[in-house]
Amino acid sequence: xxxxxxxxxxxxxxxxxxxxxxxxxxxxxxxxxxxxxxxxxxxxxxxxxxxxxxxxxxxxxxxxxxxxxxxxxxxxxxxxxxxxxxxxxxxxxxxxxxxxxxxxxxxxxxxxxxxxxxxxxxxxxxxxxxxxxxxxxxxxxxxxxxxxxxxxxxxxxxxxxxxxxxxxxxxxxxxxxxxxxxxxxxxxxxxxxxxxxxxxxxxxxxxxxxxxxxxxxxxxxxxxxxxxxxxxxxxxxxxxxxxxxxxxxxxxxxxxxxxxxxxxxxxxxxxxx
Amino acid sequence: xxxxxxxxxxxxxxxxxxxxxxxxxxxxxxxxxxxxxxxxxxxxxxxxxxxxxxxxxxxxxxxxxxxxxxxxxxxxxxxxxxxxxxxxxxxxxxxxxxxxxxxxxxxxxxxxxxxxxxxxxxxxxxxxxxxxxxxxxxxxxxxxxxxxxxxxxxxxxxxxxxxxxxxxxxxxxxxxxxxxxxxxxxxxxxxxxxxxxxxxxxxxxxxxxxxxxxxxxxxxxxxxxxxxxxxxxxxxxxxxxxxxxxxxxxxxxxxxxxxxxxxxxxxx
Amino acid sequence: xxxxxxxxxxxxxxxxxxxxxxxxxxxxxxxxxxxxxxxxxxxxxxxxxxxxxxxxxxxxxxxxxxxxxxxxxxxxxxxxxxxxxxxxxxxxxxxxxxxxxxxxxxxxxxxxxxxxxxxxxxxxxxxxxxxxxxxxxxxxxxxxxxxxxxxxxxxxxxxxxxxxxxxxxxxxxxxxxxxxxxxxxxxxxxxxxxxxxxxxxxxxxxxxxxxxxxxxxxxxxxxxxxxxxxxxxxxxxxxxxxxxxxxxxxxxxxxxxxxxxxxxxxxxxxx
Numbered sequence: 180x181x182x183x184x185x186x187x188x189x190x191x192x193x194x195x196x197x198x199x200x201x202x203x204x205x206x207x208x209x210x211x212x213x214x215x216x217x218x219x220x221x222x223x224x225x226x227x228x229x230x231x232x233x234x235x236x237x238x239x240x241x242x243x244x245x246x247x248x249x250x251x252x253x254x255x256x257x258x259x260x261x262x263x264x265x266x267x268x269x270x271x272x273x274x275x276x277x278x279x280x281x282x283x284x285x286x287x288x289x290x291x292x293x294x295x296x297x298x299x300x301x302x303x304x305x306x307x308x309x310x311x312x313x314x315x316x317x318x319x320x321x322x323x324x325x326x327x328x329x330x331x332x333x334x335x336x337x338x339x340x341x342x343x344x345x346x347x348x349x350x351x352x353x354x355x356x357x358x359x360x361x362x363x364x365x366x367x368x369x370x371x372x373x374x375x376x377x378x379x380x381x382x383x384x385x386x387x388x389x390x391x392x393x394x395x396x397x398x399x400x401x402x403x404x405x406x407x408x409x410x411x412x413x414x415x416x417x418x419x420x421x422x423x424x425x426x427x428x429x430x431x432x433x434x435x436x437x438x439x440x441x442x443x444x445x446x447x448x449x450x451x452x
Numbered sequence: 453x454x455x456x457x458x459x460x461x462x463x464x465x466x467x468x469x470x471x472x473x474x475x476x477x478x479x480x481x482x483x484x485x486x487x488x489x490x491x492x493x494x495x496x497x498x499x500x501x502x503x504x505x506x507x508x509x510x511x512x513x514x515x516x517x518x519x520x521x522x523x524x525x526x527x528x529x530x531x532x533x534x535x536x537x538x539x540x541x542x543x544x545x546x547x548x549x550x551x552x553x554x555x556x557x558x559x560x561x562x563x564x565x566x567x568x569x570x571x572x573x574x575x576x577x578x579x580x581x582x583x584x585x586x587x588x589x590x591x592x593x594x595x596x597x598x599x600x601x602x603x604x605x606x607x608x609x610x611x612x613x614x615x616x617x618x619x620x621x622x623x624x625x626x627x628x629x630x631x632x633x634x635x636x637x638x639x640x641x642x643x644x645x646x647x648x649x650x651x652x653x654x655x656x657x658x659x660x661x662x663x664x665x666x667x668x669x670x671x672x673x674x675x676x677x678x679x680x681x682x683x684x685x686x687x688x689x690x691x692x693x694x695x696x697x698x699x700x701x702x703x704x705x706x707x708x709x710x711x712x713x714x715x716x717x718x719x720x
Numbered sequence: 721x722x723x724x725x726x727x728x729x730x731x732x733x734x735x736x737x738x739x740x741x742x743x744x745x746x747x748x749x750x751x752x753x754x755x756x757x758x759x760x761x762x763x764x765x766x767x768x769x770x771x772x773x774x775x776x777x778x779x780x781x782x783x784x785x786x787x788x789x790x791x792x793x794x795x796x797x798x799x800x801x802x803x804x805x806x807x808x809x810x811x812x813x814x815x816x817x818x819x820x821x822x823x824x825x826x827x828x829x830x831x832x833x834x835x836x837x838x839x840x841x842x843x844x845x846x847x848x849x850x851x852x853x854x855x856x857x858x859x860x861x862x863x864x865x866x867x868x869x870x871x872x873x874x875x876x877x878x879x880x881x882x883x884x885x886x887x888x889x890x891x892x893x894x895x896x897x898x899x900x901x902x903x904x905x906x907x908x909x910x911x912x913x914x915x916x917x918x919x920x921x922x923x924x925x926x927x928x929x930x931x932x933x934x935x936x937x938x939x940x941x942x943x944x945x946x947x948x949x950x951x952x953x954x955x956x957x958x959x960x961x962x963x964x965x966x967x968x969x970x971x972x973x974x975x976x977x978x979x980x981x982x983x984x985x986x987x988x989x990x991x
Contacts, residue, residue, distance in 0.1 A: 218812065220805075221804075221805035221809055222805075224805045224866070225802065225806055225809060225865070225866035226865060226866065227809060227870065232861070232867075235861035235862035235863075236861065238861045239857060239860060241860075242857060242860040243857075263764065265760075266761075266764045267764050269757070269760050270761055270766055273757070305973065305976070305980075306973055308936075309973045310969060310973070311936050311940045313943065314939070314940060314972075317953075317954065317957050318778075318781060318965070319778065321781065322774070322777050326764075327764035328765045328770065331764050331766055332774065356553045357555050360551060360555035360556075363516055363547070363549035364549070364571055364628055365541045365542070365543075365545045365571065366568070367576050369579075370568075370576055373580065374557060374560070374571065374579070379557070379558075381559070382559075400850060401850050401852050404943070408764065430849065433849070433850065434845070434848045437847075437848040589733065589736060590733060593728075593732045593733055594729045596732070597725045597728040597729050597732070602728050602731075605732050605735075606736075606739065
């Protein structure tokens with residue numbers, strides 16, 4: 180390049196840079212304005228007020244002091260509730276795994292028998308995912324009565340939605356070459372799924388199932404709020420009886436349980452993936 | 453097994469596969485195969501030579517019907533296999549396939565990968581538990597032994613090097629006890645020394661077992677070294693048929709650089 | 721070939737047989753696991769017959785929700801939107817809480833391990849206390865309504881996001897950091913120019929995902945008085961007004977689906 184063309188190339192790029200920068204600022208300004216407007220509107224709607232928060236601090240403090248110190252003698256009573264919480268989470272996740280196995284294959288474009296089945300399955304899974312476990316628990320408590328049974332079903336349905344959708348997406352993303360090789364060897368459709376597709380997704384499946392177990396333990400702790408068993412029930416009971424020191428113990432146990440389960444599940448997931 | 457063995461290239465004459473006027477087009481616009489006529493002789497090592505895009509992969513996949521031809525006929529031992537009533541499973545048992553990307557199931561062991569070659573013979577329900585019969589296991593291990601990979605039978609497939617994986621893939625094809633092996637660019641991802649080793653195994657073992665091989669290659673040197681007969685393809689048409697001696701530079705030029713349609717117009 | 725093929729085959733075949741017999745140890749483990757699961761099932765009153773009986777009962781309850789009581793829309797469209805606002809501000813507050821703590825908890829930013837453990841500890845406390853419990857606390861502080869709900873989500877998700885931010889920061893490519901430090905940039909400048917630009921896409925992904933989750937959580941905060949559609953939901957269920965419940969569930973499904981598609985859209989535009 181001659182020095183003249185070099186100069187003009189540099190000039191042209193400089194001009195372009197200004198234009199690009201202006202365009203970017205404009206885009207940022209527009210998006211920013213929309214975001215700020217939306218947030219402002221939402222803040223008004225929910226009566227967001229830091230003034231209210233600050234003036235609420237003494238109430239919070241009052242509440243917290245009523246909780247402390249926790250009544251540690253209450254720990255022995257909570258033993259059963261804790262075990263029940265864990266059992267709810269375990270069976271909820273287990274049922275979810277069992278249900279997810281067929282549903283995830285039905286909900287994946289490359290393994291579903293028919294496109295209508297695919298869309299129906301996706302609709303079902305989205306519905307299960309959208310609804311919180313507490314809502315399911317409320318409904319099931321009406322249907323099958325108070326107690327952990329309702330809790331297990333609630334956990335299971337929601338977890339199925341999450342697990343199956345995740346697996347369906349993994350199934351859609353498998354290496355097609357390995358599938359093609361099985362087809363070329365004359366395997367039936369089921370055999371191709373067993374040998375070509377499934378081995379590719381097993382580690383992710385197990386890892387996500389362990390994650391769901393962790394989340395389920397967390398959910399199971401509050402299911403008792405609506406009478407579906409576990410530590411949540413003790414928590415609400417103690418609050419209703421104004422035995423706040425025992426409430427604190429409940430919160431403490433829940434906190435410990437979640438912490439431990441998170442640590443264990445984290446370790447397990449690392450081993451699998 | 454490192455030195456290419458000088459194998460007697462006896463001329464084989466019995467036709468095992470006959471491709472007649474095969475065409476394949478995608479959406480009426482892309483013509484991958486334009487009237488292919490080829491005869492494959494039993495027990496031979498046939499190489500289909502041509503640049504990428506010539507239609508070699510498509511042709512191979514039409515033979516075991518992973519791809520459906522648009523028109524034309526394929527006869528296997530005199531019987532038509534392109535009809536609608538053909539049992540695909542039985543057909544694919546006859547054709548073993550080796551892929552450029554190996555296509556082994558990475559997480560499964562070498563042995564299990566080879567065993568999947570037997571799936572065509574096993575009912576679905578039996579394989580639901582990843583269960584294979586004693587006989588299947590013997591056949592699989594034997595196939596591995598033939599390519600000298602039996603000592604790695606229990607390792608995970610993705611722990612093997614490229615050449616080793618392809619040998620396992622060949623063993624998988626052998627485990628099917630096929631009459632024909634289709635090899636689609638089997639050594640394109642391997643470096644020359646390993647590539648020759650793999651092609652050696654392929655030719656030697658299939659020769660011992662009397663299996664016919666149709667091998668797609670785009671490398672001229674390998675073709676000259678290993679092919680008993682060569683079919684040259686360019687842009688969906690056959691432009692050459694003969695042995696390595698007949699493969700002159702002029703013919704190569706025709707395969708790689710000339711447009712077969714243009715040549716027809718010029719009355720070649 | 722010095723060793724015959726038959727001999728090689730036989731030796732591998734024998735090894736295969738040997739590998740499959742020590743499965744006996746596995747049988748013991750499986751038995752223990754099964755016993756444990758049976759004990760768990762007993763603890764939660766889970767019996768196969770009960771489950772089979774429960775399915776038609778639950779089906780019946782869901783059937784009672786159809787057709788949804790469309791007239792009820794008047795009463796729930798406002799709380800539904802409120803749920804969205806709660807989730808939105810919950811997300812913003814969570815970022816405000818989580819970002820500084822996350823930065824402090826990341827080893828590539830903060831070289832003091834005491835401060836790091838402290839920040840991590842705080843984040844862990846925040847995330848381990850359920851948002852419902854936070855909601856109860858904040859309702860006591862600022863009264864009923866959606867504001868405590870947003871605060872509750874902010875605290876709980878702040879802990880979650882903070883930990884995720886810290887992880888993302890630590891997984892950033894160290895090359896540009898080294899390069900910046902070599903030019904003599906201060907710690908803050910390194911964070912601004914080398915770390916944050918790399919980690920930002922990951923942050924956005926996390927925020928979008930947890931906003932979605934937040935909407936689902938916000939639907940039940942109303943049960944403890946923290947705003948959103950939860951209050952109407954629990955009221956309708958307690959009054960056995962199943963067709964109203966059906967409408968509310970449909971609304972929730974609709975909201976979540978729209979947000980799901982919107983966030984996929986945003987994600988695709990971002991990359």
